[in-house]
Amino acid sequence: xxxxxxxxxxxxxxxxxxxxxxxxxxxxxxxxxxxxxxxxxxxxxxxxxxxxxxxxxxxxxxxxxxxxxxxxxxxxxxxxxxxxxxxxxxxxxxxxxxxxxxxxxxxxxxxxxxxxxxxxxxxxxxxxxxxxxxxxxxxxxxxxxxxxxxxxxxxxxxxxxxxxxxxxxxxxxxxxxxxxxxxxxxxxxxxxxxxxxxxxxxxxxxxxxxxxxxxxxxxxxxxxxxxxxxxxxxxxxxxxxxxxxxxxxxxxxxxxxxxxxxxxxxxxxxxxxxxxxxxxxxxxxxxxxxxxxxxxxxxxxxxxxxxxxxxxxxxxxxxxxxxxxxxxxxxxxxxxxxxxxxxxxxxxxxxxxxxxxxxxxxxxxxxxxxxxxxxxxxxxxxxxxxxxxxxxxxxxxxxxxxxxxxxxxxxxxxxxxxxxxxxxxxxxxxxxxxxxxxxxxxxxxxxxxxxxxxxxxxxxxxxxxxxxxxxxxxxxxxxxxxxxxxxxxxxxxxxxxxxxxxx
Numbered sequence: 001x002x003x004x005x006x007x008x009x010x011x012x013x014x015x016x017x018x019x020x021x022x023x024x025x026x027x028x029x030x031x032x033x034x035x036x037x038x039x040x041x042x043x044x045x046x047x048x049x050x051x052x053x054x055x056x057x058x059x060x061x062x063x064x065x066x067x068x069x070x071x072x073x074x075x076x077x078x079x080x081x082x083x084x085x086x087x088x089x090x091x092x093x094x095x096x097x098x099x100x101x102x103x104x105x106x107x108x109x110x111x112x113x114x115x116x117x118x119x120x121x122x123x124x125x126x127x128x129x130x131x132x133x134x135x136x137x138x139x140x141x142x143x144x145x146x147x148x149x150x151x152x153x154x155x156x157x158x159x160x161x162x163x164x165x166x167x168x169x170x171x172x173x174x175x176x177x178x179x180x181x182x183x184x185x186x187x188x189x190x191x192x193x194x195x196x197x198x199x200x201x202x203x204x205x206x207x208x209x210x211x212x213x214x215x216x217x218x219x220x221x222x223x224x225x226x227x228x229x230x231x232x233x234x235x236x237x238x239x240x241x242x243x244x245x246x247x248x249x250x251x252x253x254x255x256x257x258x259x260x261x262x263x264x265x266x267x268x269x270x271x272x273x274x275x276x277x278x279x280x281x282x283x284x285x286x287x288x289x290x291x292x293x294x295x296x297x298x299x300x301x302x303x304x305x306x307x308x309x310x311x312x313x314x315x316x317x318x319x320x321x322x323x324x325x326x327x328x329x330x331x332x333x334x335x336x337x338x339x340x341x342x343x344x345x346x347x348x349x350x351x352x353x354x355x356x357x358x359x360x361x362x363x364x365x366x367x368x369x370x371x372x373x374x375x376x377x378x379x380x381x382x383x384x385x386x387x388x389x390x391x392x393x394x395x396x397x398x399x400x401x402x403x404x405x406x407x408x409x410x411x412x413x414x415x416x417x418x419x420x421x422x423x424x425x426x427x428x429x430x431x432x433x434x435x436x437x438x439x440x441x442x443x444x445x446x447x448x449x450x451x452x453x454x455x456x457x458x459x460x461x462x463x464x465x466x467x468x469x470x471x472x473x474x475x476x477x478x479x480x481x482x483x484x485x486x487x488x489x490x491x492x493x494x495x496x497x498x499x500x501x502x503x
Contacts, residue, residue: 002060002101003043005067009055009075012089016050018082025081029074037064045070068095068139095134102127102148106155114151116143127151166406170413171388173379180476181420184469185342187477192499194343201340201347211493213350213464215486216471217328220352223377225326228369235327235353236306240297246445247305257301258333258347261293299333303353304459308446311357315449322358322366332463343469344419344430352467354435354460357443363456364409367437370460371413374433378415383483384474385418387429393436412436415462417470432470433462 015022026045034042043061050056057074059067071093079090104125114120118132129147131138138144188194188209195204205213224230238260244250263271270292277285300306307327316323332351340346356366371388378386393412406412413436416429436459442448443455471486479487479494 001041001063001103002099003063003067004061004099005057005059005071005095006097007057007059007067007071007093007095009057009071009078009090010092010094011053011055011078012091013086014053015055018086018088019050021082022048022050022055022078025077026074029070029077033065033070033073037062043067043070045074066144067098068134068142068144071095072139093136093139095131095139098131098134098144100129100131100144100148104155105152106159108155109158112151112154112158114147116147120151122151166392167414168390169387170390171375173384173386175425176383176385176474178420178474179481180473182473182477183342183421184472184477185344188343188472191477199347201336201345203343203346203348207497207499208494209468211497212468212486212490214493215489216464216467218489219381219485220377220467223381224370224373225354228324228366228373230324230326230354230356233307233310233325233327234329235300235303237300237330237332238297239300239306241295243305243309244298244301247302247308247442248445249301249305253298253301256335258299258335259295260297260299261290261295264292264294300330300351301332301334303327303332303351303461304355304442307353307355308442308448311443311448312446313448315451316357316455317451318359318453321450321455322356322362324356324366326355327353328464343465346465349463349465352433352460352462352464355457356459357448357455357457359450359453360409360456363458364437367413367435367458370435370458374415374435374460378417378432381483381485382471384471386432387416389414389416393438410437410439417466417474419470419473421473430466430470432466433460435460 026048030044034044037043041062041064043059043063043065045057046060047058048056055078057071059070061067061070065073075090075093082088083090104122104127107125108122112122114129116131116138117129119130121128127148129144129151131144131147134143185194189196191208193206193209195206196202197204225232241250244253265271268275274285274288274292277283277288307325328350330350331348333348336345336347354370356363356370358366375386375388378384390406391412391414392406393410412434414431415433415435417432418425419427419430422428422430438457438459440454440456442457448455471482475481475483479491482490
């Protein structure tokens with residue numbers, strides 16, 4: 001690695017009168033800052049000059065320390081040694097030009113786009129990055145090293161891009177007799193059970209659908225949550241940016257998230273033009289709204305991240321573990337850029353979030369218990385034709401590593417249901433539920449610790465829309481063809497329903 005920084009330290013007064021002392025301190029920094037460094041990796045000031053209140057520096061390094069670290073430490077040394085004596089402050093550091101040369105782990109297969117760099121060049125595994133005008137925040141927060149890691153990640157991801165996702169079928173249920181091949185969404189809309197809302201891939205669900213929805217809720221609670229001693233919680237459905245930043249979702253959600261904005265100003269005067277525009281045209285001035293708004297976060301995208309502030313920064317006594325909870329208190333939102341369809345691919349769906357925290361042994365055990373209880377629920381209680389696959393967890397997939405094999409302790413179980421209206425059994429099946437062991441990812445991200453042992457966590461996501469569309473696709477819309485566990489409670493409620501009659 002080779003680093004060269006041309007930058008400056010800005011003071012609150014003229015520096016020429018202390019030139020000799022600055023020279024001595026720079027010499028001392030050259031000796032002290034690289035102590036213990038491997039030969040050839042040392043950092044040092046190669047040249048410097050004074051221009052009024054600015055100390056301009058040329059710093060080179062083989063990596064120990066980085067030039068930006070050298071610059072920040074030198075500013076601190078100057079402040080400590082000269083500040084009181086001359087009543088002077090050394091207030092800020094800048095990198096006017098910063099060149100970095102390093103070797104990549106993998107040779108990229110195609111050009112890549114990079115943020116924050118003025119230019120970059122990659123030849124084989126050799127990469128050169130050039131930054132200009134980096135302020136103190138960029139230097140203190142180590143943007144340079146982060147960019148270096150990003151390039152390596154992108155190069156690594158390209159090695160796996162296009163490879164088939166690792167997917168191992170670990171269980172297949174028996175085939176069921178199929179008597180219905182319609183698309184439930186189309187037929188339920190015709191029956192008046194559901195109506196399309198004004199937004200893409202959003203539905204208004206009528207009393208009959210809602211009655212069936214509640215039957216599924218109670219059955220899932222009885223056969224999964226009650227048996228495994230899970231307790232209900234209410235998670236927020238809005239995530240301020242801090243939450244997806246900590247969970248890692250902020251790295252890749254942008255094409256798929258619903259963003260939340262609030263007014264920059266709340267005074268009526270600030271919004272007068274937007275208000276008047278609507279009064280005259282009957283249309284919302286979207287550009288005017290965006291100009292006056294600021295993004296503060298997203299609508300719930302994965303549903304488990306908003307739980308974690310409940311434990312954030314806490315140390316948990318192992319006697320209270322494993323902690324097992326679920327939440328189905330509201331919808332989840334995703335902009336399905338890849339296309340929407342019927343009830344199986346919607347943008348507002350009623351998610352079932354299953355979450356547990358414990359030691360490694362506890363977490364893996366609950367993971368397998370959840371998988372087995374869910375499998376029995378779909379197979380035995382709902383009498384559905386399903387299969388279970390083991391796949392890489394979501395963060396590996398998002399990092400382009402979906403082709404890598406998960407371990408016995410960390411990974412995801414996908415539950416897939418056969419949809420007859422899509423074709424024969426060699427066609428695409430629908431994922432209706434998953435269950436993941438996530439290792440230390442979330443406890444570490446949200447600083448949650450055990451009193452004695454490192455904590456792990458797991459989660460599972462599904463949606464009632466997918467549960468129900470898969471069930472109806474296989475069983476049909478006539479309750480006579482449904483298993484008794486579903487048919488009897490549904491019919492009890494359905495007899496009370498008086499749907500509206502339209503003229």
